[in-house]
Amino acid sequence: VTAVTELGYLGLSVSDLDAWRTYASEIAGMEVVDEGEDDRLYLRMDLWHHRIALYGNGDDDLAYLGWRVAGPVEFEDMQEKLRAADIEFTVASSDEAKDRRALGLLKLTDPGGNPTEIFYGPQVDTYKPFHPGRPMFGGFLTGSQGIGHCILRQDDVEAAIRFYRVLGLKGSVEYKLDLPNGMVAEPYFMHCNERQHSVAFGLGPMEKRINHMMFEYTNLDDLGIAHDIVRQREIDVALQLGKHANDQALTFYCANPSGWLWEFGWNARTAPTQQEYYTRDIFGHGNEAAGYGMDIPL
Ligand code: MBD
Ligand code: FE
Known part of the structure; x- marks a missing residue:
């Protein structure tokens, strides 16, 4: 299929x-x-x-x-x-x-x-080496894993699941998170290659179509440099450095110039062959700048 x-x-x-x-x-x-x-x-x-x-x-x-x-x-x-x-x-x-x-x-x-x-x-420009916009130790992890992952707005999560299954993505709920208001968030993560997830949704209402886009570095030091520059320039950090339970990537989330988030990461594990879910992250990912739709207790 x-x-x-x-x-x-x-x-x-x-x-x-x-x-x-x-x-x-x-x-x-x-x-x-x-x-x-x-x-x-x-x-x-x-x-x-x-x-x-x-x-x-x-x-x-x-x-x-x-x-x-x-x-x-x-x-x-x-x-x-x-x-x-x-x-x-x-x-x-x-x-x-x-x-x-x-x-x-x-x-x-x-x-x-x-x-x-x-x-x-x-169109792949094989004649033209990737030339990073700032010095980098490595590059971006793309290849068969694609560009990264995103969280999208879906008002009808069941309909979204049906749609992305038709496209051929697989996955399910990967967290049950107790929210301060007594509700439980059950975000849904889907994959179509070794990237642990390519799209996720189900974190509640969103102002924009997209909450964040995640990009993965091949080298930890490039994540560190990105983090240093974000801190030097006092760019809003919505989630501090931490490690997710599902993809186990070390990541942080900062505001982009359009007022939504880019998540920079390193060392994600690949998509699971069998479903699991988690109740919290491994460490870190503390909430910092509020109002970016990531004020959730990970
Ligand atoms: C992610 O990449 C993510 O953005 C969230 C909210 C939870 C787990 C992995
Ligand atoms: Fe993410």
């Missing part, structure tokens, strides 16, 4: 492209590529033409997510699956696919209203 193979790319709507240029390069270490288009900048994390497109149209939210399938056969099989599940989609024109630097593209909307794309055949 056809399944998506990775969370491959992201489009972000932003209000301050210059702030993003600085943040992405000097803090995250991504390579900024400006091809002279007046509406956008690209961010590179590896040999792909880009992993992130930033559009300076002012929204400060997720513009779209791109899920990859292996090739044209899988692309057609996925369309069959969507039809069988009564999920509406449109196959994009070749100009639209070209705009995403993909060979083939379809567009749909997930049950939370998040613009979603399924593509195959990204």
Whole structure:
């Protein structure tokens, strides 16, 4: 059965492209590529033409997510699956696919209203070494694990689970967290490759489509440098350094220039073959800056 193979790319709507240029390069270490288009900048994390497109149209939210399938056969099989599940989609024109630097593209909307794309055949610039925006000891962990993971807004978690299962993702509840108000949060984590999770949801109402995007460094020292610079520049840290129970990555969460979170991490373990759940993290992840939708007792 056809399944998506990775969370491959992201489009972000932003209000301050210059702030993003600085943040992405000097803090995250991504390579900024400006091809002279007046509406956008690209961010590179590896040999792909880009992993992130930033559009300076002012929204400060997720513009779209791109899920990859292996090739044209899988692309057609996925369309069959969507039809069988009564999920509406449109196959994009070749100009639209070209705009995403993909060979083939379809567009749909997930049950939370998040613009979603399924593509195959990204443009990979093998001639052009990844050149980080600040000195780095290593790089970003991408490859078969894709760009990273995100937490998305889903008002109907059951509908979201059904949708992402059609795309081929697997997973379940991985935490039961006792909230101060007496409720229990049961966030749901889904994976489609060795990355422990590529998408998660179920942490309650959200203002934006996206709560955070997680990127993983291959070298601990690059996480340390990112953390140092975030502290030097007094950028809001919503969750302090700590280790998650599920992916066991060492991570921290800081505000990006659009007012939502980027989670920087290192040394995540791979997706489980059997389901488990947890009631708290291993250590750290203390709440600090409030108001970013991560005021949860991890
Ligand atoms: C994560 O990456 C995460 O963002 C949360 C909230 C819990 C476990 C792993
Ligand atoms: Fe996360």
